[in-house]
Amino acid sequence: xxxxxFIFSKVESPLPEKLVDDLLGMWTEIxxxxxxxxxxxxxxxxxxxxxxxxxxxxxAQHKEKIIATSHLTISRFDKRIGGIGEVATDKQYxxxxxxxxxxxxxxxxxxxxxxxxxxxxxxxxxxxxxxNSLGWRxxxxxxxxxxxTGLKSPEDFFRYYRKQIKSNNIKIVSGSPxxxxxxxxxxxxxxxxxxxxxxxxxxxxxxxVQKSCMGLYPRYERICSDGTWFVAVSNKFVSGISxxxxxxxxxxxxxxxxxxxxxxxxxxxxxKTIRFAINNGACHxxxxxxxxxxxxxxxxxxxxxxxxxETIKIESKEGILDLVVYEYPxxxxxxxx
Numbered sequence: 001x002x003x004x005x006f007i008f009s010k011v012e013s014p015l016p017e018k019l020v021d022d023l024l025g026m027w028t029e030i031x032x033x034x035x036x037x038x039x040x041x042x043x044x045x046x047x048x049x050x051x052x053x054x055x056x057x058x059x060a061q062h063k064e065k066i067i068a069t070s071h072l073t074i075s076r077f078d079k080r081i082g083g084i085g086e087v088a089t090d091k092q093y094x095x096x097x098x099x100x101x102x103x104x105x106x107x108x109x110x111x112x113x114x115x116x117x118x119x120x121x122x123x124x125x126x127x128x129x130x131x132n133s134l135g136w137r138x139x140x141x142x143x144x145x146x147x148x149t150g151l152k153s154p155e156d157f158f159r160y161y162r163k164q165i166k167s168n169n170i171k172i173v174s175g176s177p178x179x180x181x182x183x184x185x186x187x188x189x190x191x192x193x194x195x196x197x198x199x200x201x202x203x204x205x206x207x208x209v210q211k212s213c214m215g216l217y218p219r220y221e222r223i224c225s226d227g228t229w230f231v232a233v234s235n236k237f238v239s240g241i242s243x244x245x246x247x248x249x250x251x252x253x254x255x256x257x258x259x260x261x262x263x264x265x266x267x268x269x270x271x272k273t274i275r276f277a278i279n280n281g282a283c284h285x286x287x288x289x290x291x292x293x294x295x296x297x298x299x300x301x302x303x304x305x306x307x308x309x310e311t312i313k314i315e316s317k318e319g320i321l322d323l324v325v326y327e328y329p330x331x332x333x334x335x336x337x
Contacts, residue, residue, distance in 0.1 A: 052177040
């Protein structure tokens, strides 16, 4: 497609290494080095996750120079869900409709493959107005936006989501890139619990604004360097996540959450994670709960955890968390089987 001497195209991973270098150079200039380091996007563009997701980059070029991009990810596990990131325009070419064109191309590609729920994240009010005009709507308590085929609301989606995650049809499996997109709904779902996963710094949107969207999966990817994570899956939806991260002196930090009010599912996630920690040499297993979170404190006690004298304080612009540290007795190993 050619418009005003701009050439629009798309390319699907694996991308040529030279093109990846050019894209990363552009995105570094626009978003900063920290953004790219946190996203760990190079391996994705080179095709590392090809068997899990389709990654398509839409390009606008002028005289062979890349001047604008958008990046669409579509789940192969469930093609109904997708995500957009790296919507970027060179400063010299802004206000020319390039981002609108590239996002429209992404929408057409996604919905042409029967996609239904398209996520993106933004803290930029100018960008948010553009996305809103294209059908995206903010999810309450977040900087995440959803575009739903048929232009239904995020609230409509979550009502459907709750109906699909049936507690009698759940499997607990190891986390993988195949859940890069599926973990977004359970994280942005409004949980009563304050801390969802201490290991990844994820908190309930009832209490803290969730600013990330496509940056959520990399948090779990990083855990794999010194731990692992698991997901509870029902009807291709993720209903819960648990994680373990090894610390000093063979201490393992375990945490997790579930989107349905069913302690058996949450207990299953914790037992799976505890078992992994023990089998990998953990001598101490710690868990945390905010002092004001009666529900989670009660759950940890029922799991057999013992409250310690250790506390942790987390300060942010949105408040101060006073965390109680629990220890799971290794002698309770039989309970995890």
